[in-house]
Amino acid sequence: MADAEQGGETTGTVILALGANVAVMLAKIVGGAISGSAALLSEGAHSAADVLNEVFLLVSLHRANRPADATHPFGYGMERFFWSLLAAVGIFVSGAGFALYEGIGAIRHGASHTSTGEFVVVYAVLGLSVVFEGSSLLKALRQVRGEAAAAGRRLVPYVIRSPDPTVKTVASEDSAAVLGIGIAAAGTALHQVTGNDAWEGVASLVIAALLAYVAVTLGRDTKELLIGEAADPAVRLVAIDVIGQHKQVERVAQLLTMQLGPTNVLVAARLQFVESAGARDIERACTEIEHEMHERVPALTEVFLDPSSVSDEQQAEAGALMERSIDEVTQLDGADSPVLQSLRETRETRRTRRRGVRS
Numbered sequence: 001m002a003d004a005e006q007g008g009e010t011t012g013t014v015i016l017a018l019g020a021n022v023a024v025m026l027a028k029i030v031g032g033a034i035s036g037s038a039a040l041l042s043e044g045a046h047s048a049a050d051v052l053n054e055v056f057l058l059v060s061l062h063r064a065n066r067p068a069d070a071t072h073p074f075g076y077g078m079e080r081f082f083w084s085l086l087a088a089v090g091i092f093v094s095g096a097g098f099a100l101y102e103g104i105g106a107i108r109h110g111a112s113h114t115s116t117g118e119f120v121v122v123y124a125v126l127g128l129s130v131v132f133e134g135s136s137l138l139k140a141l142r143q144v145r146g147e148a149a150a151a152g153r154r155l156v157p158y159v160i161r162s163p164d165p166t167v168k169t170v171a172s173e174d175s176a177a178v179l180g181i182g183i184a185a186a187g188t189a190l191h192q193v194t195g196n197d198a199w200e201g202v203a204s205l206v207i208a209a210l211l212a213y214v215a216v217t218l219g220r221d222t223k224e225l226l227i228g229e230a231a232d233p234a235v236r237l238v239a240i241d242v243i244g245q246h247k248q249v250e251r252v253a254q255l256l257t258m259q260l261g262p263t264n265v266l267v268a269a270r271l272q273f274v275e276s277a278g279a280r281d282i283e284r285a286c287t288e289i290e291h292e293m294h295e296r297v298p299a300l301t302e303v304f305l306d307p308s309s310v311s312d313e314q315q316a317e318a319g320a321l322m323e324r325s326i327d328e329v330t331q332l333d334g335a336d337s338p339v340l341q342s343l344r345e346t347r348e349t350r351r352t353r354r355r356g357v358r359s
Contacts, residue, residue, distance in 0.1 A: 009143055010061065010143070010164070010166055010167055011058070011061055012139075013136075013139050013140050013143050013167055013170055014054055014057045014058055014061065014166065014170060015054075015058070016135070016136050016139050017050070017054050017136040017139075017140065017170045017173070017174065018051065018054035018055070018058070020132040020133060020135060020136040021047050021050040021051045021054060021132075021133075021136070021177075022051055023128075023132050024047045024128070024129045024132045024133060024177075025044060025047035025048050025050075025051055027125045027128055027129060028040055028041070028043045028044035028047055028125055028129065029041070029044040029048075030125075031044075031121050031122060031124070031125035032044050032125075034118065034121050035118035035119070035121045035122050036118065037118075037122045037184075037188060037191075037197075037200055038102045038103065038105065038106035038197065038200040038201055038203075038204050039102075039106075039122075039183070039184035039187040039188055039200040039203040039204050039207070040122050040125060040126070040184060040188070041098075041102050042098065042099035042102045042103065042180075042184070042203075042204040042207050042208070043126075043129070043177075043180055043181065043184050043207065045094060045095055045098035045099060045102070046095045046098075046099065046176075046177065046180055046207065046211060047129075047177070048094060048095075049090050049091050049093075049094035049095035049098075049211075050091075050095070050173050050177065052087075052090050052094065053087035053090050053091060053169065053173060054170070056083045056084070056086050056087045056090065057083060057084065057087060057166050057169060057170070059083055060079050060080045060082070060083030060084060060166065061080070061166065063076060063079040063083075064076050064077050064078075064079040064080045064261060064262075074260045074264070074266065074302060075260065075261060075264060076261075077260050077261015077262065077263070077264045078225075078226065078260065078261055080164070080165060080166060080261060080262055081165060081222050081225040081226045081261075082226065084165035084166060084169055084218070084222045085219060085222040085223065085226060087169050087218070088169070088215045088216075088218040088219035088222060089215070089219065091173070091211055091214060091215035091218070092211070092212055092215035092216070092219070095208075095211040095215070096208045096209075096211035096212040096215060097208075099204045099205070099207045099208035099211060100204070100205065100208040102201070102204045103201045103202065103203075103204030103205035103207075103208060104201065104205075105201070106197050106198060106200050106201025106204060107198045107201035107202065107205075108201075109197065109198075109201075119188065119192050122184075122188050123185070123188070126181050126184060126185050126188075129177075129181050130178065130181055133174055133177040133178050133181065134174075134178060136170070136174045137171065137174035137175060137177075137178060140167055140170045140171040140174055141171060143167055144158070144159060144162075144167055144168075144171055147162070147164075147167075151234075152333065152337070152338065153332060153333055154332075154333075157332045157333070159171070161232055161332065162262075163225060163229075163231075163232065163259045163261075163262050164262035164263075165218065165221065165222050165225065165262075166262070168218070168221070169218055172214050172217070172218055173214070176210055176211060176214045179210060180207045180210060180211075183203050183206050183207055183210070184200075184203055184207065186203060187199050187200040187201075187202060187203025187204070187206075188200060188203070190203075225259055228258050228259075229258070229259050230256075230257045230258060230259070231257035231258070231259055231265045231267075231299075233325040233326075233328035233329045233332070234329050234332070234333065234337070234339045235257065235265060235297055235299065235300065236255065236257050236325050237322070237325050237326065237329055237339050237340070237343055238293070238296050238297050238300075238339055238342075239255060239257065239267050239269070239293055239297075239300060240252070240255055240322055240325075240343070241339070241342050241343045241346050242289055242292045242293045242296065243255070243269060243271065243289055244343075244346045244347070245292075245346050245349070246285055246288065246289055246292075247274075248273050248274055248277050248281055248282065248285040249271050249272075249273060249274075249285070249289075250271075250272045250273060250274045250275075250310075251271070251272040251310040251314075251315050252269060252270070252271055252272075252310070252315065252318050253270040253271070253272065253308060253310040253311075253314040253315065253318055254268075254269065254270045254314065254317075254318055255267070255268070255269040255270075255318065255321070255322075256268045256269070260301075260302065263298070263299050264299060264301045264302070265297075265299045265300050265301065265302070266301075266302040266303075266304075267293065267300055267302065267303045267304065268303075268304040268305075268306070269304070269305050269306065270306045270308045270310065270314075271305055271306065271307060271308065271310070272307070272308060272309055272310035273285065273307055282307050286305045286307075289303070289305060290303040290305070326340065326343070
């Protein structure tokens with residue numbers, strides 16, 4: 001139910017961004033054609049790229065909701081990653097590329113005469129753009145803040161680690177758009193004061209650099225998800241905590257996770273059960289562990305547990321990996337994170353259990 005509500009809110013955020021970008025794109029292109037402003041035309045190309053990207057994101061939301069089938073047994077969640085990568089490429093090619101072209105052209109052209117009326121057109125379009133882009137940005141930020149609060153994480157760390165590239169892309173695009181409007185306004189003002197439209201060319205180059213940075217950052221994050229990035233460290237620790245709490249588990253050799261989609265995580269673990277555990281005990285324990293994982297983190301939808309013999313060396317390696325995850329969670333959420341508190345309680349319980357067995 002929560003996933004459905006979040007999916008509906010995400011769709012609403014993307015649709016609002018699409019509507020805002022269509023209106024802004026038309027205003028910028030018409031205003032740029034009337035005034036001849038390179039900075040405004042660059043912003044028009046930026047908005048055109050954003051419109052295409054919102055279409056990509058809407059396609060991803062639709063296609064990712066298809067149920068699992070024989071050819072895709074884990075579902076289609078990774079469609080979100082693929083289409084978000086295309087959106088990042090679109091920002092780089094269409095947005096940054098055109099802004100670079102316009103910027104170089106304006107600098108080479110040098111001084112030109114622009115009437116006061118043409119400057120008024122530019123400022124009016126930029127002002128209108130702030131209203132539309134700002135409303136879309138506020139909607140995206142409102143959703144991201146709500147998701148961060150629900151996850152118990154600060155806003156910036158949540159955005160950096162979020163496995164959902166859709167809202168992250170919208171928020172990044174709109175943030176870049178608002179910054180780009182400010183840069184375009186500054187370039188236009190310098191053009192008006194000096195009479196040299198090379199300043200608009202400089203503004204276009206700055207916009208191109210901004211868009212290239214956003215595109216590369218989004219592309220890098222989405223690429224990691226596409227090639228099988230592990231789940232959030234807090235999710236990994238929950239899985240470890242649930243396994244460690246179960247009285248039938250003696251040792252853990254390995255725990256692997258992979259993000260199958262924004263709300264789907266695969267977990268695979270090799271476990272050594274206590275010597276007294278029979279086949280039915282192990283079967284019951286695996287079922288209980290799976291249910292508990294899903295209860296605590298609904299995103300843990302695919303759980304595979306392999307009963308194995310675990311050596312001291314394997315257990316030490318697993319412990320080292322867990323310590324790295326603990327360090328990551330501490331940096332993201334602080335030492336008082338509920339996940340870390342639960343893990344500390346689990347460790348103490350296991351120590352008490354071992355002391356009871358020895359005695």
